[in-house]
Amino acid sequence: MYAHKAWQTLKLEIPVDLAKVASRLGIIIHEKDFVDEIDGLYLRINGAPPIISINSSYKKPLMRRRFTLAHEIGHHLLGRRINPGNRLFFVDAGKTQRTLIERACNRFAAQLLMPEDLVKHHYNELCYNAGQRVAIMAERFGVSGWAMRRRLKEMGLEVSSFRR
Ligand SMILES: [Zn+2]
Structure with a gap:
């Protein structure tokens, strides 16, 4: 609020x-x-x-x-x-x-x-770059990768693991 x-x-x-x-x-x-x-x-x-x-x-x-x-x-x-x-x-x-x-x-x-609507927007925008998505979003929002990962999870968005 x-x-x-x-x-x-x-x-x-x-x-x-x-x-x-x-x-x-x-x-x-x-x-x-x-x-x-x-x-x-x-x-x-x-x-x-x-x-x-x-x-x-x-x-x-x-x-x-x-x-x-x-x-x-x-x-x-x-x-x-x-x-x-x-x-x-x-x-x-x-x-x-x-x-x-x-x-x-x-x-x-x-x-x-990390406001919800903006997180969703950037998350969707980076859908073709799922492997780098968390890192790029963390950079854009000025937060740690850890904080971004947690935010995505709590919003129910899938976070890809770093599998190769
Ligand atoms: Zn405190």
């Missing part, structure tokens, strides 16, 4: 300009190289702009950082509705993806970065 709204109001294109989405929401983004186990943080305190911090360590691939940023924007939007007026703070590490809210933020990130 939020992802769809962002696409409509901001006239987004792929790969989604996440900095534009964040700035439109008044969010400040910090990028900093910090401990490996952290991917990103979201912080909201009344009277100050919300902050997203992304671990820019070279060990975090760019596509993963993009997904983390989209996920943190999800915390902002979902948290706005759940808990207005309160402080909110989330730490995202590789192992904290299990709770309901974390899953909702991942779903938001997937929908923001």
Whole structure:
């Protein structure tokens, strides 16, 4: 729902300009190289702009950082509705993806970065190149191959394996 709204109001294109989405929401983004186990943080305190911090360590691939940023924007939007007026703070590490809210933020990130109609469009367009399809789509949408593969599966689209 939020992802769809962002696409409509901001006239987004792929790969989604996440900095534009964040700035439109008044969010400040910090990028900093910090401990490996952290991917990103979201912080909201009344009277100050919300902050997203992304671990820019070279060990975090760019596509993963993009997904983390989209996920943190999800915390902002979902948290706005759940808990207005309160402080909110989330730490995202590789192992904290299990709770309901974390899953909702991942779903938001997937929908923001890979909207269903566009995924279908590109999927069909690449029907004669099924072997390279996931890689090409990942590149076009600015996501990891893993994230694209998962998105296709959850949409019920067939993902070819890398058989030769
Ligand atoms: Zn999170």
